[in-house]
Structures are given as structure tokens and as C-alpha cells.
Amino acid sequence: MARATGTYVTTTAGDENVRAFVPLALPPEDPVLDANAYVERNRCAELALARLSALSGFAASSEWITYSAIRKEALLTSQLEGIQVTLTDILDVEAGIKVPSAEHAEEVANYIRAVRSARAQLADPKGLSLSLRLLTEAHRVLMSGVRGATKQPGAIRTSQNWIGGTRPGNASFVPPPANEVPGALSDLERYIHAPSPTLPPLVRTALVHAQFETIHPFLDGNGRIGRLLIAMLLEEWKLLPEPLLYVSGYLKANQRTYYDRLTAVRRDGDWEGWVSFFLEGVEAAAEDAQRNIVAIAALIAEDRKRLLANGTGTLVTLRLFELLPTMPKLTVDRAVQALDVSHPTASKAIEVLRSIDVLRETTGKPRAQRFEYKRYVDLLRE
Structure with a gap:
């Protein structure tokens, strides 16, 4: 059964009238989310995350594992936005080595800084909670000193944006008008902190990410902040002890499906299709991260043994x-x-x-x- 997930309002953008989409508050209703569509996938994804959490202790230092995971996520989430940079570029920048794609590499480095900043805030008893203020601060770090520095870093947009196309009139999607954004974000923040949630945390993470991308609250950097929000929710809701997952790898490998599933939520109310896709991605990313941990731990142990024997x-x-x-x-x-x-x-x-x-x-x-x-x-x- 189809459901409405929002309403359209006419707004003026770029001297033309366009229909902008204003999402309804979460959770999905009329009808409510069909549990039969995700229950088995959710179970498998949660088990994969539990195995990943347990395996993270396999390495001598958890810092080694998070170093790898954060940089892979930073690289892949940036590549999803068309930022052409390689892992070698990132490592070179961190080592103080000049690279040809310095500006692009700095954008990825900014993502790593945004992750560190957000995690430091959440870990500090006097720091920010998982909130709109935390997201805007992460956005400020992400966009500072790079191409997006002119796109209101750390500020909710005050003008209309759009996705796809050359102008609002031929865009593939027009998010809510600027005056609707604060209310939509407040609804999203209330949903994140709802005291008695009825849906599993991974399912709620899927809903929150899609809703954030639909609101598109910034002039630039929405995709990267939305995927950073996934990582923060996985820790906040105790699904992972650290940022061990690089789900953007799965999303990049299935980029067309990723965007199509988000579109189907807005157009057809197909939350079930999006949630199933997201859970499949979490499971696949968790299994990939597990293999990575084993390989890293084995390599380092082998080389340490050779060093000690030398x-x-x-x-x-x-x-x-x-x-x-x-x-x-x-x-x-x-x-x-x-x-x-x-x-x-x-x-x-x-x-x-x-x-x-x-x-x-x-x-x-x-x-x-x-x-x-x-x-x-x-x-x-x-």
C-alpha cells in the first residue's frame, strides 16, 4: 500500500516557480512500517555488527582499526560526491607531502577532522549531544577552507537548493523551502531522542539518514554530513563501540540504487524498500570491515615478529x-x-x-x- 511521505509546496527559486517537497515527520505512518519487510535483514545486520564489535579487539590497538575505517569512509563518502582523490593522496597530505589534487585531498581531510570533532563532543560530558548544533558544527569543520567555504559553513541554508539539473526548474528533486527547514530538523531531532522508540535502532538509523537527505539543510555537504550522521547514530545507539564501519563503500558500489531508493521514499512512500537496502548495506559493510581487521592484525603481527627476530x-x-x-x-x-x-x-x-x-x-x-x-x-x- 502506498503512503504519503510529504507534501508539495510551490516556492520561487531562481526567478521560477517550483514544487518543493516538505517531508512528514518520522516515523512512517498510514500505514506504519511493515515489520515483515525488514525483520530478517535487521537481525542479520545486527549480528554482523556484533561480530565486528567483538573482532575489533583482535588487533593489538583499536586505534589501528579506526584509523583504517575512518579514512576509508572519508575517501568513499567524498567520492560519492564526485571528489576525485585517492587513499595515497590522503596519506600523503597527512605526512606533509604535496599532492596534485591538494584541494580535493583537503576536503577529505576535513571530513576526518569533522569525525574527530563530533566524537570528541559526544565523549565530553560538557560537550554537545547528538543534535542539530553538533551537525552544524561538523558541517563548519567539513566546509572550512575548501570549495564549500562560500556555502555558509556551519549554517542552515536560508535559500532554496536543489538536486540534479542545472536549475530548480529542471531539478530531479527540490528539497523543502528554507523557511520549512528549521521545523523539519526539529522534528528529526525529536525523533532521534524519542524516549520510547518502537523500531530497532538500525531501522531508525535508516529512517533518519533518508529524512536528513530529504531535508537537505545545507547549501553543500549534505551527503557527507548525512552519512556522518549514520556513523554517529551507530555509536550513540550502542551498535558499535567505535567508528569501525565504512558503509559508504557499499553505497558507492550501489550508487544508482542508493539514490533510486531515496527517490522512491519521496515519490512512492516506499520506506520498506529503502530500509531493506540500507540493512543489506550495513551487513555487507560489516563483513568487509571484519575481513579488513583480520588482514591488518595478521600483517602487523607478522611484521612485528620479523622485527623482533631480526x-x-x-x-x-x-x-x-x-x-x-x-x-x-x-x-x-x-x-x-x-x-x-x-x-x-x-x-x-x-x-x-x-x-x-x-x-x-x-x-x-x-x-x-x-x-x-x-x-x-x-x-x-x-
Whole structure:
């Protein structure tokens, strides 16, 4: 049975009258969401997340795992928006190495900063809760100093936007007029914090993401903030202890279906189709993340064993090795700073790691050399 998920209002945008869509508040009603359409998929997705949570302790340091997951999500969520950048670019920027696509890489780096900022706020007893204020602050971090710096970073839009097309009149979707956005966001915030929810948390996460994308409250960056909201909800609702999931990988691999499912919610009221697709994506992403954790832990354990068996390493060498999973590209100067040791001491530690093929020099030059934990970087690229 079809259901209405919103109403259309006529508004003026770009000197033409257009029909903008104003969504009804969550949860879906008339009829309510059909539990039979998602119950089995929800069970499988929750089990996959539980296995992922348990497996995160398999690595010696959870920081290694979140480093990998956050950067994969940052890269993939940005690629969904047409930002052409590679993992190598991101790692180079973090290592202080100039890259040709510096502006695009900085946009991805901003996403990583936004994740850190949001998580720090949520972890601080005096920080912001999961709220509209937190999302606008994350948006400010995301858009600062990059192409979106002119698109009201950290501010809810005060003008009409649209999706697809060259102007509002030929757009594939026109979100609510600016005057409707604050009310729609307030409804969404109330739904997130509803005291007695009747739907499973993963299903509610699916609903919240779709609703946020429909409201499209910013002039730019809505997709990335909407997918960041998914990650925050998974932690807020105790589905994951840390940002271990990169669901944008599944969404990018199924990009056309992703957008079609969101369109079907607005056009046909097909919340069930969207929820089923989202849950399938969570399960697939969780299984992929599990394989990634096992591979990372196995690689690092193998290389640590080789280092310890080598016999020429010092405590400084071991300390540098333990930093590599979160610093896979480096120079001698970066090692000096990270280890707080002299230049010769850092150079010797690097040379030991090169001798057992953990680090590889990448410039081929005798000066200003750069080093890479190549097998680990190759693993992250997969």
C-alpha cells in the first residue's frame, strides 16, 4: 500500500516557480512500517555488527582499526560526491607531502577532522549531544577552507537548493523551502531522542539518514554530513563501540540504487524498500570491515615478529613500528617529531625497518627521502 511521505509546496527559486517537497515527520505512518519487510535483514545486520564489535579487539590497538575505517569512509563518502582523490593522496597530505589534487585531498581531510570533532563532543560530558548544533558544527569543520567555504559553513541554508539539473526548474528533486527547514530538523531531532522508540535502532538509523537527505539543510555537504550522521547514530545507539564501519563503500558500489531508493521514499512512500537496502548495506559493510581487521592484525603481527627476530632493532625501532599503522607514510623529520629522538636515532630505526622490508623508500633520491609501510598501504587500498 502506498503512503504519503510529504507534501508539495510551490516556492520561487531562481526567478521560477517550483514544487518543493516538505517531508512528514518520522516515523512512517498510514500505514506504519511493515515489520515483515525488514525483520530478517535487521537481525542479520545486527549480528554482523556484533561480530565486528567483538573482532575489533583482535588487533593489538583499536586505534589501528579506526584509523583504517575512518579514512576509508572519508575517501568513499567524498567520492560519492564526485571528489576525485585517492587513499595515497590522503596519506600523503597527512605526512606533509604535496599532492596534485591538494584541494580535493583537503576536503577529505576535513571530513576526518569533522569525525574527530563530533566524537570528541559526544565523549565530553560538557560537550554537545547528538543534535542539530553538533551537525552544524561538523558541517563548519567539513566546509572550512575548501570549495564549500562560500556555502555558509556551519549554517542552515536560508535559500532554496536543489538536486540534479542545472536549475530548480529542471531539478530531479527540490528539497523543502528554507523557511520549512528549521521545523523539519526539529522534528528529526525529536525523533532521534524519542524516549520510547518502537523500531530497532538500525531501522531508525535508516529512517533518519533518508529524512536528513530529504531535508537537505545545507547549501553543500549534505551527503557527507548525512552519512556522518549514520556513523554517529551507530555509536550513540550502542551498535558499535567505535567508528569501525565504512558503509559508504557499499553505497558507492550501489550508487544508482542508493539514490533510486531515496527517490522512491519521496515519490512512492516506499520506506520498506529503502530500509531493506540500507540493512543489506550495513551487513555487507560489516563483513568487509571484519575481513579488513583480520588482514591488518595478521600483517602487523607478522611484521612485528620479523622485527623482533631480526636482533638489530632497538626500543626506538619497536616504538616506530608501533606507530606505523597510524603513520604509514613518513620522513625522517616526521619520525624525529613522533618519537622525540635525535635525527641519527630516527634514521637508524628507519634503516632497520627498511632492512626487513617493512618500510620502503619511495623517492629513489639520496636526499629528502620518504618512506612507506607499503604492504599495509596496499592492504588499505584494496
